[in-house]
Amino acid sequence: MEVGYVWSFIYALITAIFIRWIIKRVIILVKLPPGPWGLPLVGYLPWITKDAYKSFIDIAKLHGGLFSVNLGSETVVILNDWKSVKATLIDQPKVFSGRKYLKLTEATIQNNDVAWSEGNVWQIQRKLTLKCLTNIGLVNKSMESHIVDLVQEVTEKLTRYNNKEVPMESMFFSSILQTNWKFVSVDPIDNNKLREYEDAIKELFKRFHPDNPLLIFEWLRFIPPNGFGYKAILKASQVVTNTLRETINSHLNEWKDGDVNDFIDYYIAEIKKRQVSGQKNEKPFTIDNLLGSVFDMFTAGVDTINSTCLWAFLFLTYNPDIQRKAQQELDAVVGRLRMPNLYDFTNLPYIEAIIMEVHRKASLAPLAVPHRTMEDAKVFGYTIPKGTTCYPNIYAIHNDSTLWDKPEEFNPARFLDNNNKVVWPSYLIPFSVGPRACLGKHLAQMELKIIIASLLHKFNFKCPIGSENSSFAIENGLTLHPQPYSLLIQLRND
Numbered sequence: 178m179e180v181g182y183v184w185s186f187i188y189a190l191i192t193a194i195f196i197r198w199i200i201k202r203v204i205i206l207v208k209l210p211p212g213p214w215g216l217p218l219v220g221y222l223p224w225i226t227k228d229a230y231k232s233f234i235d236i237a238k239l240h241g242g243l244f245s246v247n248l249g250s251e252t253v254v255i256l257n258d259w260k261s262v263k264a265t266l267i268d269q270p271k272v273f274s275g276r277k278y279l280k281l282t283e284a285t286i287q288n289n290d291v292a293w294s295e296g297n298v299w300q301i302q303r304k305l306t307l308k309c310l311t312n313i314g315l316v317n318k319s320m321e322s323h324i325v326d327l328v329q330e331v332t333e334k335l336t337r338y339n340n341k342e343v344p345m346e347s348m349f350f351s352s353i354l355q356t357n358w359k360f361v362s363v364d365p366i367d368n369n370k371l372r373e374y375e376d377a378i379k380e381l382f383k384r385f386h387p388d389n390p391l392l393i394f395e396w397l398r399f400i401p402p403n404g405f406g407y408k409a410i411l412k413a414s415q416v417v418t419n420t421l422r423e424t425i426n427s428h429l430n431e432w433k434d435g436d437v438n439d440f441i442d443y444y445i446a447e448i449k450k451r452q453v454s455g456q457k458n459e460k461p462f463t464i465d466n467l468l469g470s471v472f473d474m475f476t477a478g479v480d481t482i483n484s485t486c487l488w489a490f491l492f493l494t495y496n497p498d499i500q501r502k503a504q505q506e507l508d509a510v511v512g513r514l515r516m517p518n519l520y521d522f523t524n525l526p527y528i529e530a531i532i533m534e535v536h537r538k539a540s541l542a543p544l545a546v547p548h549r550t551m552e553d554a555k556v557f558g559y560t561i562p563k564g565t566t567c568y569p570n571i572y573a574i575h576n577d578s579t580l581w582d583k584p585e586e587f588n589p590a591r592f593l594d595n596n597n598k599v600v601w602p603s604y605l606i607p608f609s610v611g612p613r614a615c616l617g618k619h620l621a622q623m624e625l626k627i628i629i630a631s632l633l634h635k636f637n638f639k640c641p642i643g644s645e646n647s648s649f650a651i652e653n654g655l656t657l658h659p660q661p662y663s664l665l666i667q668l669r670n671d
């Protein structure tokens with residue numbers, strides 16, 4: 178008899194919890210921005226293509242620029258137009274400054290970096306990382322001269338192919354990686370390690386694309402034999418973190434007060450300052466957070482610039498008139514006797530506009546990095562509950578025909594006014610917007626300006642005979658790459 182009562186009680190309890198859950202879901206669904214229904218457990222996933230950012234554009238046609246959609250069992254909100262991005266990431270910066278929690282990032286870098294941390298720790302670490310980055314521009318060799326070395330190296334590689342086809346895929350990555358290494362550590366990195374490192378970073382970016390089922394159904398990591406790529410992610414991140422930890426340890430072992438030469442030294446100096454003043458070394462003033470910040474520079478900071486360069490030379494090759502006009506501007510402003518530098522950019526509006534158009538057309542990080550609401554948010558009369566994942570659809574905004582004239586065309590002139598001055602519209606957002614916007618934006622722009630201007634100054638880029646009408650296939654990863662391609666390269670006559 179007593180056992181019967183216990184069972185009745187358990188049933189009643191489970192039913193009550195279930196009903197409460199359903200009521201809560203219905204209330205949330207009624208208050209959330211509208212969206213398609215989908216199916217239990219998988220949500221709307223069966224209708225979402227590999228290019229999720231394109232599927233979201235189709236959903237927006239029916240449900241508007243701000244909509245909710247179930248990805249698996251999670252309800253996420255898509256900010257599919259500029260109005261929605263502005264009303265959230267810009268107008269309510271603190272509320273939308275959270276990050277989606279992923280077991281995957283917890284397992285790789287323990288969310289000790291800038292990109293995946295949240296709240297107070299994130300805010301302080303972001304400021305500290307930016308401060309260290311700014312300071313290293315002032316000590317050791319300046320950032321610009323490191324980038325000039327990078328250009329020199331790429332130029333040598335390209336020159337070997339003069340009047341031949343060059344596989345562009347392998348031209349930039351290792352040189353950019355080495356340049357970022359020089360900012361981070363003055364200790365040289367051995368070539369074998371560099372190659373191992375390059376493979377590991379590429380692996381991480383390939384696996385971290387938003388359509389990877391592992392990012393939606395995180396329990397897949399337990400499925401044999403390799404947890405849907407989970408083991409490969411762990412292995413690759415270990416390769417990166419092991420080398421970084423060794424380098425940080427050698428900086429710690431050789432630490433001398435006042436002898437600050439690179440990013441790692443700067444961060445350690447900040448940690449030591451707190452020790453001297455008797456403060457506890459709480460996050461982010463720890464070696465693990467230093468490791469996290471440096472990890473971001475080699476993951477977020479290398480693949481992005483590599484891909485942007487690949488897109489730039491592809492677009493310029495298939496738009497020869499634009500390439501020629503850019504070279505004419507360079508010849509008039511810089512001349513043929515020296516290479517372009519950052520100071521020239523006050524007089525290189527067309528080249529600057531080309532880089533902006535590359536950012537727009539490539540929309541490298543189409544869904545940015547997923548945000549999370551830190552508290553309940555009101556947007557256009559809807560309620561987005563605390564803890565909701567939100568994706569800004571940068572690709573949709575960059576291809577919105579209500580914002581851009583013929584968005585499908587590659588046309589740098591759209592960024593020049595009647596006085597030939599560059600105008601950056603607020604809705605050109607390759608680095609996203611708000612307090613979470615890309616931390617490396619200035620470094621990225623500096624690298625891209627020098628690389629693109631210098632190589633255009635030095636070479637002609639032509640499409641190989643017979644491939645004039647090729648389409649630009651995209652490879653999905655955390656960022657969008659063009660599929661490997663070759664170009665015909667020619668040294669320009671001086």
Ligand code: HEM
Pocket residue numbers: 291292293303473474477478479481482485541542545546547548607608609610612613614615616617618620621
């Ligand atoms: C063309 C180059 C680049 C593009 C297009 C780009 C784009 C982006 C985007 C869209 C985000 C997500 C912002 C958001 O959550 O709303 C981001 C975040 C981030 N980027 Fe970049 N990025 C580039 C280069 C770099 C470089 C060179 C570095 C490092 C030196 C870097 C470091 C970061 C970091 C640390 C974050 C996370 C910021 C945070 O969560 O507070 N990025 N980037």
